[in-house]
Amino acid sequence: MSDRTPRYPFTSYPNGWYFIAETRDMKPGDERSGIVCGTRILFRMQSNGIIVLDNAMQCHEDNGLLYVFWGTQQKEVMRLPHFVELRDDGWMGPFNHVFKIRSHVQDITENTVDRAHMVNVHGYRSAPACHSFRIDGPHLVMSTEGPRTMFGITETIKMDITCYGVGLIETYVVSDHVTTKILITNTPIDEDTVRINLWFAIKKQGRLRDTIHRLLVPPLVHREFSYDLPIWENKIYRAQPILCAEEKDVANYRRWARQFFQEATVNEVAA
Amino acid sequence: MDYRFPMGPYPYGWYQVLLSRDIKRKEIKTVEYFNKSIVVFRGESGTVSARDAYCPHLGAHVGVGGKVVGDTIQCPFHGWRFDHDGQCVDIPYCAKIPPKAKFEMYPTQEINGAIFIYYDEQGEAPKFDLPVMPEFSDPNYSKLLHWNYEVDSHVQEMAENALDMGHFPLVHDYKEVPRIESLICEGAALHVRFLGERRLLGVRNPFDVTLDCYGLGVVFGRNITDLVTVRVIHSATPINENKLRIGVSFVYQKSKIPGLNLFLRWFLPKEVVRFVDGDRAILNHKMYREKPKLCSAERPLMVLRRWAKQFYRETGVEEAAAA
Ligand code: FES
Ligand SMILES: [Fe+2]
Ligand SMILES: [Fe+2]
Numbered sequence: 001m002s003d004r005t006p007r008y009p010f011t012s013y014p015n016g017w018y019f020i021a022e023t024r025d026m027k028p029g030d031e032r033s034g035i036v037c038g039t040r041i042l043f044r045m046q047s048n049g050i051i052v053l054d055n056a057m058q059c060h061e062d063n064g065l066l067y068v069f070w071g072t073q074q075k076e077v078m079r080l081p082h083f084v085e086l087r088d089d090g091w092m093g094p095f096n097h098v099f100k101i102r103s104h105v106q107d108i109t110e111n112t113v114d115r116a117h118m119v120n121v122h123g124y125r126s127a128p129a130c131h132s133f134r135i136d137g138p139h140l141v142m143s144t145e146g147p148r149t150m151f152g153i154t155e156t157i158k159m160d161i162t163c164y165g166v167g168l169i170e171t172y173v174v175s176d177h178v179t180t181k182i183l184i185t186n187t188p189i190d191e192d193t194v195r196i197n198l199w200f201a202i203k204k205q206g207r208l209r210d211t212i213h214r215l216l217v218p219p220l221v222h223r224e225f226s227y228d229l230p231i232w233e234n235k236i237y238r239a240q241p242i243l244c245a246e247e248k249d250v251a252n253y254r255r256w257a258r259q260f261f262q263e264a265t266v267n268e269v270a271a
Numbered sequence: 272m273d274y275r276f277p278m279g280p281y282p283y284g285w286y287q288v289l290l291s292r293d294i295k296r297k298e299i300k301t302v303e304y305f306n307k308s309i310v311v312f313r314g315e316s317g318t319v320s321a322r323d324a325y326c327p328h329l330g331a332h333v334g335v336g337g338k339v340v341g342d343t344i345q346c347p348f349h350g351w352r353f354d355h356d357g358q359c360v361d362i363p364y365c366a367k368i369p370p371k372a373k374f375e376m377y378p379t380q381e382i383n384g385a386i387f388i389y390y391d392e393q394g395e396a397p398k399f400d401l402p403v404m405p406e407f408s409d410p411n412y413s414k415l416l417h418w419n420y421e422v423d424s425h426v427q428e429m430a431e432n433a434l435d436m437g438h439f440p441l442v443h444d445y446k447e448v449p450r451i452e453s454l455i456c457e458g459a460a461l462h463v464r465f466l467g468e469r470r471l472l473g474v475r476n477p478f479d480v481t482l483d484c485y486g487l488g489v490v491f492g493r494n495i496t497d498l499v500t501v502r503v504i505h506s507a508t509p510i511n512e513n514k515l516r517i518g519v520s521f522v523y524q525k526s527k528i529p530g531l532n533l534f535l536r537w538f539l540p541k542e543v544v545r546f547v548d549g550d551r552a553i554l555n556h557k558m559y560r561e562k563p564k565l566c567s568a569e570r571p572l573m574v575l576r577r578w579a580k581q582f583y584r585e586t587g588v589e590e591a592a593a594a
Contacts, residue, residue: 114329116364120350127364231348234332236325242372243328244365250329 008104008237012191013037014260015071016138016165017060017080019185019197023051024064037070038190063087064094065185065199067168071260076137081162081170085181085201092210093201095218097225103194103232105186106257109166111228113253115144116246121227124148128157133249135256138165142249150220165260178213179203182221198225276425276559280512281305282582283391284459284486285401287506287518288321290417291384299344301334305390306511309377310334314342320355321388323375327359383407383504384415385520387489393584399459401485406493406502412522413532416540418547419518424554426487426515427579429507432550433482433490434463434571442549445469449480454571456578460485463571471498487582499535500524517551519543 020034020041031044042054043066051066053059058069063086069078085091111117113133118124128146135141140163147154155176162170169184182200189195200221202213243250274280288302289311299312301324308324310333324332326346336347343352343360351372352361359372377388378397384407389397406412432438439445449467461484468477479495492503506518523539526532 114349116349119363120346120348230335231331234335235348236330236332238325238327238330241327241329242369244362244369244372245367246365 007192008106009239010106010261012104012188013070014105014166014257015262016167016260017067017069017078018167018187020059020066020068020187022064023061023066026051034066035187035189036068037188041068065183078138078165081164081168081183083170083181083183083199083201085203086199088201090204091181091201092204092214093199095198095200095202095221097198097218097222099196099198099225099229100189101194101196101229101233102192104237105166105188105194106260107232107235107237108184108186108194108196109163109169109257110250110253111232112161112163112169112171113140113142113249114247115146115249117228118146118148121231122148122224123150124157125154127246128159130249133252135252138259139163140253140256166257177209178205178217180217180221196225198222274512276427277561278425278427279392279583279585280425281390281392281509282426282487282579283389283393283395283398283584284488284582285380285387285389285397285399286488286508287385287387287504288508289386290415290520291381291386292415294319294386297339299334299337299339301332304508304510304516306509308332308334309388310337310344311379311386312337312339312344314339314355316342318342318355319379319381319386320357321377321379321386322353322357323377326351327372327374383491384522385504385506385518399485401489402483402491404491404502406522406524409522412502412524413536415520415522416543417518417520418540418543419516420547420551421510422515422517422551422554423513424507424515424557425559426507426509427576428554428557428559429505429515429517430461430484430487430490430579431572431575432554433484433505434575436465436571438553439467442553443546444549449478451571454574456574459581461575461578487579498531499526499539501539517547519547 018036020036021032026045028045028047028049033040033042043051045051051059051061060067060080062080063083067080086094115127115130119127125147128144131143131145133142143160145156145158148157158174160172167186171182173180173182180200180202182198185197187195198221202217204210288304289300294300294311294313296313296315296317299310302309309321310324311319311321313319324334326333328349328351331346331348333344333346338345340352343354345352350363351359353374354360357374357376359368362368380387380401382401383404387401436448439449440447446468449465452464452466455462464481466479468475476496481493483491488507490505492505494501501521501523503521507515509515523535
């Protein structure tokens with residue numbers, strides 16, 4: 001039988017930073033490994049507490065999350081998210097959900113600029129408005145605002161989003177009642193599979209509300225995300241999608257994302 | 272598995288993909304044929320249509336989470352709605368619909384208790400239609416009985432098998448080779464009638480069989496015996512280059528003799544299963560011979576092969592050039 005045409009017309013391993021593993025419970029001398037882009041990568045903690053890889057790849061640790069850079073020489077420096085809230089006393093967390101799905105990192109990240117899907121998939125009353133959409137080299141920064149109804153209550157949800165390449169999406173979600181910081185890490189495991197980690201922290205607001213939020217927010221974040229999964233797993237990639245006038249962001253996103261498929265990209269942590 | 276036939280895997284024509292009763296109003300079903308995912312939905316009016324599974328917008332699979340709204344199917348991703356012709360008729364957040372927002376469609380015919388789609392790799396319009404067989408909606412006939420199974424074969428092999436009288440005694444334990452009474456090619460149809468005899472519970476039971484092949488995917492058959500008249504749909508639909516789904520559906524004329532219907536209801540399914548099982552084992556392993564050694568009684572096979580050429584684009588062109 002002849003093979004089906006490949007699912008995506010480009011590599012499953014675009015250049016950029018990818019999350020590889022958590023390091024918070026590692027002790028000096030500990031050795032571990034994780035898989036990024038079909039490659040098993042070993043790392044260990046030295047006696048001085050610094051993580052090193054056993055190969056020539058570049059790595060960076062931030063608040064207990066370890067990232068490696070996949071790809072070749074850079075043109076513009078790609079920053080990394082700085083997730084201080086994960087360890088901050090003013091925030092509850094870290095919370096974490098993990099999904100392993102049949103998809104592509106570019107498709108998953110495309111979801112952040114795809115405001116139209118928020119209605120049908122996530123129960124928004126109308127597609128959120130886009131207040132700003134800015135491309136900054138390998139980063140894409142946008143903010144949106146839209147009404148959504150949950151448990152019969154309609155509230156306004158504001159989001160401030162930064163994409164670091166197509167592997168990392170940092171989002172502040174501010175609703176009328178709760179503020180959450182979410183980091184989505186998309187790591188290609190093999191040609192067909194992406195491991196998605198949702199890391200999030202919830203802003204503290206006093207004992208009673210914190211207790212409620214601690215109970216409610218993690219399952220709600222999980223639920224929202226699980227609505228997207230079957231769509232991602234079963235869709236195809238349309239290189240020439242039929243877009244309507246309201247969907248320029250998607251076209252702009254794709255143009256931006258092209259840089260991660262070229263030989264020379266990004267590979268340094270900003271000081 | 273390597274492809275083992277000299278002709279293309281998907282001759283164009285009508286192919287059965289579902290039974291009518293498999294899909295209710297407002298229901299969506301995904302079927303996998305021709306190495307593709309095909310979404311079938313039945314609208315509120317009862318009309319059925321078949322389309323490529325993937326939305327022309329951003330490629331979501333409309334069979335996964337899609338909804339039927341009136342006589343349209345709504346994509347689960349951004350809520351665009353599409354009609355039975357594949358055309359987008361509503362975008363919830365946009366007044367102007369891009370004219371190219373249209374699904375790739377498969378022409379659909381729902382007749383004789385089943386749903387057929389027309390498959391042509393080039394997407395051309397149907398070159399022929401399937402006829403309605405009144406017995407399938409006749410109250411004097413039983414309700415539709417159906418079997419299906421997978422086999423590693425090619426649709427043409429299935430048609431050849433039906434015309435290959437020589438295999439009946441050995442494979443289906445007939446008393447003798449049935450006699451071909453007539454064999455007529457008529458455009459996309461091929462009609463054959465053959466007569467013979469079987470023993471049934473020790474009693475001689477002559478039969479009179481008509482097979483009407485429409486393309487290589489669908490055979491409407493009729494078998495008249497002293498005991499009962501049966502109407503059959505024999506379908507062969509490629510799942511991929513190497514696998515077919517074979518469907519056998521039939522209705523039989525209800526008898527006025529008390530008890531006989533009960534007997535038929537018990538007996539006929541067994542017969543059908545026994546019959547198809549015989550072919551199944553052989554087709555799974557058979558090799559297609561381009562130049563088979565045939566005895567003169569097997570001339571029908573060559574008639575069929577000549578007729579079958581029209582369903583392949585490559586050979587169709589050759590023929591035209593030679594003419
Ligand atoms: S992918 Fe179908 S509506 Fe967007
Ligand atoms: Fe989403
Ligand atoms: Fe047979």
